[in-house]
Amino acid sequence: MEKDTEGRVIYFDNAATTWPKPKETIRAMVAYAEEVGGSPGRSGHRRAVMAGRIIFEAREALAEIFGCDDPFRIVFAKNATEAINTAILGLLEPGDHVVVSSLEHNSVMRPLRHLEKRGLRLTVVPPGPDGVVEPDRIEDALGADTRLICLTHASNVTGQIQPAASVGEIARRRGVLFLLDAAQTAGAVPIDVREARVDLMAFSGHKSLFGPQGTGGLYIGEGVEERLRPLIYGGTGSRSEFEAQPDFLPDKYESGTPNTIGIAGLGAGVRFVLSEGIRRIREREEELTGRFLAGLAAIPGVRVHGPQDASSRTAVVSFTLEGVSPSEAAMTLEEEFGILCRPGLHCAPSAHRTIGTFPAGTVRFGFGYFNTDEEIDRGLEALRKIRRHNT
């Protein structure tokens, strides 16, 4: 395996995947690999049962963090994208109408655009000037044949947190299903699936829930499973005498040997978040983001794309530097300052068109719970130097 020998780095790409992971995540994965190693639900021997228990406990921890009473309503996927595809491809038919915000990631837009070619109708609702998608505008877009509303809980470009609960209320009142994309918020912003009245919620395991890559999942609201086709069919370890897919949760949506080692890490990551306290994590990330935004405001020629106030956003800050392209800036940040971030379009061209930064995109700093004040200050100092050099 290639090792990073360049020395200490400042990791500001937590919106793509968090790093470092808590020790607990790593230990749980090593413990599974060294001491368990069984395939969950595929036999009655003790290692298979131990593996089953790891998955079961991870499911319980996720149910707890999302305020869901029934852990079986959490189904695992390899990432938020797979979960979103399960929801979109499993529910919609040609002729259905879908309302979606213009701030969505391609994980939502690509499956929708794919179905649009087969007769799905799409209404894309832009946010107001403040970056917030107005629930009233979502409601105005609903029609008699609207089947689904898709909304990002927080944009991976602007960081703006969207009014999920108000949209959920509208969806419930109008009899439309509501899919919330919580890839950027699960573990970082408190979410209660009952309060938000979501029918489906996709989450990433490897971002603020501190699991490894290859983990994610979908919360499936009560009764939705009766209308939702699986994305993948196959062996589940249950009902093997039948060739028809099981119709019960979670097996209906979990065919094939699961990513047990990854889910072991995810379970430990979620328990880490629960023990630290999601509110404490949120406060710390707000502090870091606030510190960065305040510092950035004092650097001439820097423009922030998204809310100036840390309280209405996640720890993702998109900005542009006058006279320096985002990709150039990111290269200089890495080569001269050891700062790792993500420039460009962030897999969200629609969001960048919405905020007027298409096609060059922005520089995105994604802070995380393990970043320090000193790292934020070093980031600001680097941007000051880059700006000075380019004026």
Added chain:
Amino acid sequence: MTTKGGHVVFLFPSVSHALKAEKILKEAGVTHKLIPVPRHISSDCGVCLRVEAPLRDEVVARLRGRVTWEGEAPLEGS
């Protein structure tokens, strides 16, 4: 059917269900054991819950409405 010293096994649709039932019984302090499904009993999630026959009704009361199970079978002398 259930002689003294006999057991009853509860069979579940999947290992997730069996583990949920195990947790419910553990929290309620009902003695039980998760065991591989005996070969003569059909079900393939791999594990089932074994309890002493006299505890059968209590187990049913604890599990009902909280987890679904597919069936029960007596297990003599084990």
